Amino acid sequence: MHAWRGAKRLVAATIGAALLTSQAGVGLAQTSDLVSQTAFRVCADPANYPMSSEDGTGYENRLAELFAAKLELPVDYTWYPMATGFIRNTLRANRCDVVMGYAQGHELVLNTNHYFTSAYVLVVPKDGPLAGVEALSDPALQGSSLGVVAGSPPATHIARHGLVAKARPYHLMVDRRYESPGPDMLASLKAGEIDGALLWGPIGGPLVKEGYPEFKVIPLIHEELPPRLFYRITMGVRQGEKVWQRQLNSLIRRNQDEINAILREAGVPLLEDFGTSVLDSGQ
Template sequence: MTWQRAQKLAARPTQASRWRTVVSGAAILVCGLVALRPPEVHAQGANSGSLELVDPNVFRACGDPRNMPFSNDKGEGFENKLAELFAAKLGKKLSYTYFPQATGFVRMTLGSYRCDVIIGFPQGDDQAQVTIPYYRTTYALVTKRGSGLEDVITIDDPRLKDKRIGVVARTPPSTNMAMNGLLARAKSYPLFVDTRADSSAQAMMDDLTRGEIDCGILWGPMAGYYAGKADPPLVVVPLLKEKTGPQMTFRIGMGVRPSDQEWKRTLSRLIKENQVEINKLLISYNVPILDESDAPITAETLSKQP
């Protein structure tokens, strides 16, 4: 998924649209999906959902070519690995349509029938039909070990008052920071970038490592991934105690065309059947995943499950 999509969700005034102010590494999705499929996509096949798919023998994923830890054109992201897993489970070949997750992403991928599933899509975004969620995550504070901020769990913590905080513009944390008078010293990073050339998350982590900012606030999957790549690794603290401001925790599923209901059911079934393996995959990328009570799901908690 991607933070721009979640950002867009959190910004809307209605319940479904309040989500449009979030997150993580993709793009704003402004173009709606085509509700009716053209006659040439009525392909036949034996697998579930095949009547809805252009090629029932191929798992056709939509992705961003440079949007780690989600996806890239080298197949290194966790969404790439999840697509590989599901393709194997269905006995299909895997193909990708890559397009930068910026304006027009849905229209140029799902909406143009170039691919059949966006592997990361937030629940509540009406640009597509969404499967059951396969993970739940939130924004997180990233800081250096020994900074004295390692146990900050809310943006209104007094220890942040005199700190220079990195934040991606127009994301939910920026609203909470404004409410607490923290924007005057903040360093802002752009929400909308061409991921083929720029990364606001990497720029923020570089500034934190150099000491140009005291801490940063990022969408959880990006915070965990980039903090783990830093030398030495940075500390990631999910912001789970926010009581005011926009929503900052989201459930992420997979996006399909509104007409592809059988395909949606097939993907939801695969999520249910492979949830433990999915959790292990996300943890391997340092994604901070949460259960419905906001308790962290870790390798240790998974090992204790029957």
């Protein structure tokens, strides 16, 4: 799922309402036999809070409940760590039918239309010297120690701006039952071990909203050189499952306001589609 793996292209589609409401007949007949008709089968990491969690507290859990309710089906999870082999051992193994959050354009899955856009963020103390920073090129960051997930897009930017020497790296591909870069990085920031934390916004935003009122979340939307730091997030289904994809597209289109409300309540930074501005919080 992870958005920092990148997305290469925009895939946009619009569909008619009949594709959503067709629970039988032609539409159902065209759906692969691999897609369950008795449950909304979700592939998810059991320990990827604030996104997904086996106890149901992640915002992707809430999105799954929303979509299942619209389909009048129960949610059924297949749990597997979001690390190497996740898609192979869940979606491709036909144990489940949808990944709730996946970067648009990733070749391992067939993407639905995107349902939100977000960006990497810089998390800093609200009252600290970095609270006014808006871009990683800001001279105020020189000499600072930044936490960064190794191999993620912000790592390239801090290398470009000479910030690597004092940076603290955190692992990218981990089993979050045992190691969790987001919470670990914010704990280091709170302890004063680093001056700022570079996190994927849909992870950092909710964690800060829930437990760190003294921190400020700054979406990094002003970087001019690649790699880009914003991504459009879709749901992922098996390659070839075009009817299932279109049914989910219709659900997204019809329920975008409810989707946005869940994401905003969680604290996910939402951007307009091209990542140039932050959407109004609606609060």
